[in-house]
Amino acid sequence: MDKSFKKSNRDADLALVRRAKRGDYAAFDLLVLKFQSRIINLAVKYVKDSHLAEDIAQESFIKAYKSLESFREESSFYTWLYRITANTAKNYLTSKSRRKEYSESEVLSLDKEDSDILDIPGGDSPEDILAANNLRQIIHNSLNDLPEDIRTTISLREFEGLTYEQISEVTGCPVGTVRSRIFRGREEIQKKIAPSLNHLTERKKAKEKIL
């Protein structure tokens, strides 16, 4: 790779955000589906309870939707959503006068938009954490098993944040080929993780029935 590219500053979610701003709820729904896991994970760090975290996340998405007009696209949509969630969680703790789960300094550290801090394995039981870690391992193994050209293309997109056009320049492939390789790579990974996902989904349903 003789060229160096900066990570794209373009927010991949912007098209959906703009559609949502115009009242297209289907677009916002996709954003909820995309970010809900990370937002619940963030909320649980404040409230230490997965059910309560879901409520905080729900409220955060509702606030975000209602104030979409105020999103000026100066940051990524996720950054903006993150702030809303953090504020919602802190307001909840303050208004309910609940015992704080974190010291003040710990809460401040949670304000940092640092994915290494935020995106640690979550879940409401050690079993869930183990299942999540196993799933992650399968995903990484699937990625490593991909043919080199596909693995390189998908890595440039996912880890380097390059656009299709930039990947096209780096690899010397047409944009259409880049798009196709990324899709095929994702498809392969989907096939590999499908059994685990299905198993975990069934397990969750069974658990909910018992509760």
Added chain:
Amino acid sequence: MTEGIKERISALIDGELSEFEVRRVLEEIESDPELKEYWSKLHISRDGMKDHSLGFFNNDISKRVAAELGKAVVDNSETKKLFSKSNFYMASSIIVGMVLVATTVMVSTSESTLSPEEAFASEASEKIAQAIASPEALDVLGRSVTGMNATLEGMDTDSKGQIYANYKMPKDGKTFRVSLSLLSSSVPELRPSNSSKLTYLKTKEGVFLISVSGNISSETKSQILRNANFTPIKLK
């Protein structure tokens, strides 16, 4: 769930679809729960790949959020909701209908003195309507502005069965038009403006002419045609 729509969903994740394509994909996802599930699953694998949390990947609050907001939308902006539920296929149907109406009117009012263009339109009206309504044809328009961050200002058709989409570049306010029309052996001579670039596309639906015009650079016009995987031919 076809490979085509799944590939477009994959590109949507990366923000690599034109506004035109985004609209289409959203319509399809909205009407097929399997596609929505596919979107979610792709994000699970992406989160896992990037070492984001997977602890709550099974917790779906989207229906709860929608239920709360659905009520709010109905209460607060019924009119807005009516307009926001724009349906791409409905728009396409209207355009196809306009093609048919326009050509039918031409046939009934001036059958005895048809110009070559009018004769072409009347003969090909049904074929044009079918071909232009095809997902393949509409894909061509959408694909052509991939990655350009162009805003779709509107779509329309003319009496010759040409469908066109008007775009604006938010960055500099420049506007351009991508046109698509079906050609046949009886096509009259078409004379797009000198500032246009055009190319042809042969598909199972017939041969299409694609042209790009507007106050954008020649390079951008070529790029638009390249996006659709065609070789541009500059008009003289």
